Amino acid sequence: MALLSPSHFLALPRPGVIAEMPVGVVDTTTLAAHDFDVDTRTGFMPPDPPLVRLPMRWEPWEQLLEDAQVHRLQLGSKHNISEEEMDQSESWRAQVRQSPTLPTVELRQSELLLRRAHHVLAWNMHFYIHSLPPDAEIRVPASITVPLLEVCAQLQLPPVITYSDDVLYNWALKDPSAKPKLALDNLRSLTLFTGTHDEEEFYLTSARIELCGVDALEIMRVTMDELFVGDALAARRITRYLHSLARVLDDLARLLLAIRDGCDPDTFYHSIRPWFNGADSGTRKWFFDGLDAHPELVLPTELSGPSAAQSPLIHALDVFLGVDHTPSPSSSPTFEPAHAHVPPKVPFLVRMRAYMPRHHRNFLQHLAAAPRPLRVAVERTGSAALTDAYNAALAGLRRLRDAHLRIVALYIVGPSHRAPPASHTPALKGTPGAVKAGVFVNGTCSGSGPTLLRGTGGTDLIRFLKGVRDRTSEAALELDGST
Numbered sequence: 001m002a003l004l005s006p007s008h009f010l011a012l013p014r015p016g017v018i019a020e021m022p023v024g025v026v027d028t029t030t031l032a033a034h035d036f037d038v039d040t041r042t043g044f045m046p047p048d049p050p051l052v053r054l055p056m057r058w059e060p061w062e063q064l065l066e067d068a069q070v071h072r073l074q075l076g077s078k079h080n081i082s083e084e085e086m087d088q089s090e091s092w093r094a095q096v097r098q099s100p101t102l103p104t105v106e107l108r109q110s111e112l113l114l115r116r117a118h119h120v121l122a123w124n125m126h127f128y129i130h131s132l133p134p135d136a137e138i139r140v141p142a143s144i145t146v147p148l149l150e151v152c153a154q155l156q157l158p159p160v161i162t163y164s165d166d167v168l169y170n171w172a173l174k175d176p177s178a179k180p181k182l183a184l185d186n187l188r189s190l191t192l193f194t195g196t197h198d199e200e201e202f203y204l205t206s207a208r209i210e211l212c213g214v215d216a217l218e219i220m221r222v223t224m225d226e227l228f229v230g231d232a233l234a235a236r237r238i239t240r241y242l243h244s245l246a247r248v249l250d251d252l253a254r255l256l257l258a259i260r261d262g263c264d265p266d267t268f269y270h271s272i273r274p275w276f277n278g279a280d281s282g283t284r285k286w287f288f289d290g291l292d293a294h295p296e297l298v299l300p301t302e303l304s305g306p307s308a309a310q311s312p313l314i315h316a317l318d319v320f321l322g323v324d325h326t327p328s329p330s331s332s333p334t335f336e337p338a339h340a341h342v343p344p345k346v347p348f349l350v351r352m353r354a355y356m357p358r359h360h361r362n363f364l365q366h367l368a369a370a371p372r373p374l375r376v377a378v379e380r381t382g383s384a385a386l387t388d389a390y391n392a393a394l395a396g397l398r399r400l401r402d403a404h405l406r407i408v409a410l411y412i413v414g415p416s417h418r419a420p421p422a423s424h425t426p427a428l429k430g431t432p433g434a435v436k437a438g439v440f441v442n443g444t445c446s447g448s449g450p451t452l453l454r455g456t457g458g459t460d461l462i463r464f465l466k467g468v469r470d471r472t473s474e475a476a477l478e479l480d481g482s483t
């Protein structure tokens with residue numbers, strides 16, 4: 001790939017999340033950045049397939065990622081891990097430690113290079129940490145720490161796998177010549193921990209929801225146009241749009257529930273999910289080597305693993321419909337991190353925004369600052385038809401969250417009460433339904449005991465999810481405008 005010259009318009013400095021862009025300077029870091037990197041056809045997914053490999057200069061990182069997958073590194077916590085598997089992981093980790101610390105300056109010229117670098121380095125870091133024996137100290141080698149933190153400083157993302165690494169920017173087309181190319185069944189994942197069809201389906205379920213969610217984004221857009229007009233005809237149109245939104249939300253719920261066709265709950269819980277754990281999900285602290293020589297690189301105080309709670313689409317739906325997730329002071333324990341070495345911070349869903357690509361974060365801020373919020377407009381008109389339609393859209397979002405609760409019960413609560421199947425080999429990619437025999441993997445999910453279940457991000461899971469679901473319905477309006 002040819003690198004851009006420093007004077008090229010795409011090589012202009014990226015904007016700060018909080019800092020405003022200087023007056024007159026357009027954010028050109030991605031071709032769609034002027035509209036928050038939200039594409040009219042693909043929403044928060046990029047319209048073109050993500051980069052699959054960095055240029056030769058960074059080939060050592062790519063080679064390590066390929067080796068980890070080809071040699072099928074195993075979770076260090078797997079209860080019946082063989083000597084051979086332990087040796088295999090250790091020899092891969094030794095290669096990581098011996099790798100040179102590659103410079104990242106040239107990556108800065110392209111957002112797409114930076115994205116791929118974050119993907120590769122963060123994935124290598126999770127392979128490194130979670131393949132370690134359960135009693136080993138967690139020390140991320142300088143060859144990962146330094147370039148990863150440099151890339152993170154550019155992208156304003158934390159040094160950990162995010163939803164954008166495993167869903168938004170982790171896909172390719174099965175058939176590039178298919179029409180339409182981004183059909184829901186024309187996707188495959190790029191990087192997998194386990195090489196299983198189950199893991200791929202886990203990521204692709206979210207990817208399909210993002211693509212189908214484009215219809216919801218379009219409804220938001222036309223509704224906001226009508227809110228600007230604000231007359232009786234606009235109110236009738238918005239009424240129609242909100243009923244359509246309820247139907248789109250039911251489509252999203254169907255896509256979510258369809259995960260059951262391709263992803264086995266025990267495989268997910270025991271073999272796949274432990275790879276996602278962040279620093280706030282385990283009892284061992286993560287140390288990052290190489291920082292002494294780089295005082296300019298700053299580590300975040302908390303690192304949560306990837307979660308679809310980082311999906312900008314679902315946040316956008318809440319913002320648009322005016323669902324307020326600010327927890328009351330009495331509900332704060334729901335949002336406590338799992339371990340004492342991670343200080344409690346802001347509410348979980350707000351925290352998750354720091355893990356989103358910054359253009360998407362900015363999109364949500366922009367949406368929240370809309371001068372004519374939908375909920376206020378519905379309250380003001382007092383129209384029965386419009387209020388019904390608004391409540392129908394909220395009910396659709398609640399049904400989506402009800403479906404999600406069923407999935408969490410099936411994929412986390414259920415398996416956490418069961419011992420891992422004694423003979424369990426997940427079906428390999430491309431062989432769905434293959435006979436399962438041989439190996440099983442014992443997960444290390446935080447709080448995975450029956451009494452206190454916690455999510456990837458360290459939440460008191462069911463209580464938290466029910467709270468979010470209930471706040472969705474609580475936003476409903478009575479006909480006279482009261483809640």
Ligand code: HEM
Pocket residue numbers: 202205206209210256259268306307308309310311314315401404407408411412454455456457458459461465468469
């Ligand atoms: C097997 C499939 C899934 C499982 C086991 C699962 C599990 C979880 C867990 C444990 C949480 C709590 C937060 C955390 O700690 O990460 C969560 C939150 C969340 N998940 Fe999922 N999830 C699944 C699929 C999805 C999908 C496909 C989506 C949609 C893109 C989604 C959207 C969300 C959202 C938006 C939240 C934040 C709470 C909310 O807004 O309702 N999840 N999920």
